[in-house]
Amino acid sequence: MIDIFDILKGKPEDSDYKKKGVIIQGITGAYGSLHARNMMAYGTNVVAGVTPGKGGQKFDDKVPIYNTMQDAVDATSAKISIIYVPAKFFLDAAKDALEAGIKLLVAIPEHVPVRDTMEVLNLANEKGAVIIGPNTPGIMIPELIKVGIMPPMPFKAGKIAVLSKSGTLLYEISDALTNAGFGQSITIGIGGDPINGTRMIDAFDMVKDIPDLEGMVVVGEIGGDSEEILAQRIIDSGFNKPTVAYIAGRAAPKEKRMGHAGAIVMGTYGSAESKVSMFNKANIPVAKRPAEVPVLLAGKMEKSD
């Protein structure tokens, strides 16, 4: 079992406790450089960038750039990497990272072919690495480390874990939580693709034993059955922290892909009704609107007191 907090934060005895190094693949691209700066401004310890052919240069006069992930890892010993390359180049970039020993790989690109994702997941399995995404906003421990593209404003350090398929809904709902006084211990972007490196249940396993966890929020959307499987896991595991869900796409027509590659209902597979009824079975209330999430969470907490 991988301890995500150990990777992102470390242990008090580590020399790099709370400042784990992150490598940015595609740091010189328009998108990569924008988010490299945003991540650094947030306090993430960006130790290297990788852009083939630009090895030896420095990004913004401070972050060394390498030609390959192997060079970057050899120089920095970093275990975390984030990919900002176009979808077509994702497969090579991800293999490069995993072969170099990366243990947490955050895959930002949208439109990665499913076959490429599966190939990367197989390799990650062999290497004992975690993939977040593709098509994810990333992962963060608010006010400590951000490995992703989220804007900083919605988030505040706290004790609620938020798992979300969607990026903007993660921001929207975290914003509502923060305003209601619920900070977040960790937020995990599952991603909007049909195949996710970290599925809802994997993310649940990462957060369920956080010692001071006070609650969990699950932001799902139509498509696939990861919400249903999560609900069943919650029932089976006896997890009893206050949990609230939100599902987007109730009004979406069947057999139409709603923006995300994974957001499609085929027959009854992937329908909002199916997800809502499984959450109900797990005694998890499902909010009708994003703004309702903190209200339901507060209600759950009152009951559990």
Add this chain to the structure above:
Amino acid sequence: MRLLEFQAKELFREYGINLLDSKSSTKIEEGREHAKELGYPFVIKIQVPVGGRGKAGGIQKCQNDDEFEIKYPQVMDLTIKGEKARAILLEKMADIKKELYLSLFLNRSKRCYTIIASAEGGVEIESVKNQIIKEVGLGEVSDEVAREVAKEMGLEGKTAEGFVDTLKKLSKLTIEKEAELAEINPLAIMQDDAIMALDGKFVTDDNSNFRHPELQKYQEKSEIEERAEKSGFSLVELDGDIAVVGNGAGLVMSTLDMLSDNGGKPACFLDVGGGATTESVYEALTLISKMDKIKGILVNLYGGIVKTTVVAEAFLKAYENNLIDLPVFSRLKGTESEKATEMLQGSRTKIFDSIEEAINAAVMEVKK
């Protein structure tokens, strides 16, 4: 992309899966030629990218010229679940002994291809009984696995051989074209025990299109969809009267849900992507201006980094250029929202603090 039956069958034929003789056309003149070549009786089948064609009258038997002249235009004029006929397929009638079900799909939670097969096919998958479900990894289905499935279905002799052959060919096709779903329903056992694919459904992974120029000809896009794609937008046209625009697929879906809950009818789902700029919002308004029946526009933007003034500029420019004359109901989360509200004073764009207020105002306006 989702292929039509005749397109799926083109691929099936290329991979050697047994099919009845058939011909597709888009005009009755062409159809008449095909009728002569095939000879009666045959079946007239509407080509639409949705299921339930039989129930809707989209599949008709045809015995002679007189019937053909009546039924071809009838089927061509049908609209099934909002989808008009893309083509008509004429297919020879089959002398069937039994109908089976066979599909291969990408199992999202198990992360591998999965076979579903049944000896009782010919009905919608939800009602297919005695399903045999087998996870088969990422590679082609082996002879051994295919034989196991045939055996579990109770197939023997020539029929079993035919089934094994079909399953292996379907698997090769699925993997080579990077499909999410390949379905043959019904897969028929003929009177002579041969196996034939009577229908075909084939859905590929759009994200792998760049590796499949050979599938390009099956790509079906309206002019608006093409422009949306070029701008990096996701667009789904719907049949209501309020256009819904936002950034991020989840947020736009959520806005559709709330609009529907409050009695509004969405005209489209338009996701302009993570960020939002004056240009992208202006282009979104341009696309909406080309759609019919729209009475109002609902905009829901969560811009962490986006300045709302930048978005407000797009609205002002759209009115100035007479691009739109529609009321816009907008919720813009981001910086400089007070200034944006000021900029839009007196224009037909109203800014609201919450999406709920924007939705209520939009629904009231279109009901006027």
